[in-house]
Amino acid sequence: MASLPLAEASLFLDLDGTLAPLCDSPGDVRPLAERTSLLRLAGERLAGRLAIVSGRTIESVDAISEGACAAVAGVHGLQRRTAFGGLETTAPHPRVEHAAALMAAFAQGHPGLLVEHKDQSAALHYRGAPNAEPAVMEFVQRLAETEALEVQPGHLVMEVRTPGPDKGAAVRAFLSEVPFRGSTPIYLGDDLTDEPAFAEVAARGGVGILVGRERPTAARARLEDPSEVLAWLAESLQRGAFKLGRAFSWAA
Template identity: 50%
Template structure:
């Protein structure tokens, strides 16, 4: 009997030759290993070199789409990607350098304050204020998972903010965008327009990107352990991602 889990485990690696691809890459868990704290992820010479070479090979059809802010994306990737989207689509920089930034929902300030109150008496809990969203990281306090989830759900109900669960993090964000809307916006513009979108992600937040890529004639690539996913291909870890990005070629 074939189970869902066994089907997911058998996801094939993405092909090494693609017809006019446009690559959309998550940061944490895809381009960079997951770390205990957000600021523990630092630039890496290999990653930067791979991204710069890839952007050149694909004539700029490369974008990083992350839950991190644009400033954090640029810090970690050393500005190797001209096109980037931060905070699940709430910030987006086009290839020409122009920016789209959503106005922050005022309720984000309430979420930040509530998260800070929660973290004050719980060692290992980290609050991240992204202006348009608030994140509560509990990687170093996994015993608080139930309390973190309950708090986030209550605040989402009270404020109308969008609850975005992630890998040992919850985020309350200004409504209106996700990684899928960011990918679709890029695909409507040069240099991505008319290309085949390929989204690489590891987290539940990347499923919107996988679905958007599929809808636009491309596919998703799940990085990491098997799970239910809209992705059609898989890679085991960050090293495999970088090796594939370094080798992938555009067919004539």
């Protein structure tokens, strides 16, 4: 598939590492006028068949995207807002708050670690202390076992989350609804958390696009970084079709 007309496509976009560069702290990511305008235009040209699928909460996604996207899945699928504003959320596991407190205590003994509590999950970021990875991974694995939570590994982050839908399930739910139903999906993401979504779109005849360095993935194509993503999106909207061939590095 060298290209896909906008009229036949739906587009699903991760945020951190895909639409926006990764930062040491999630709070460092800010709105960007160019990105906001591009998302608004994409939503118009796709007749609403656009969704952001993120590990962030829906509230955080809205703040960074300036509300440019109606359909949003947050906390890796545990929160979902439909294109028409309907809200679905998985109730937080009662042990998530305790897990976040234990993460905070652990982080105090390891400079550079950052804890992010997102209601249904708690994340331990170690971008500021990459050498702490073995200790972080061991701690979070044990924490998930003792608190009966799921482990969600990511890029320089380990997360414990409420059991429930993942990003693949979120994409599947969107595709069962108007205006996404019957379209061919394209999904862009950079992290291990995006792999269920890559697999979901592939099963539906769509295309997953990995953003970042090459690695084993269910995605079929790759873009280098968020700046390339925005350039690709702008060009695709101008052409009236998503380019899926030339200028891509195809995954093996």
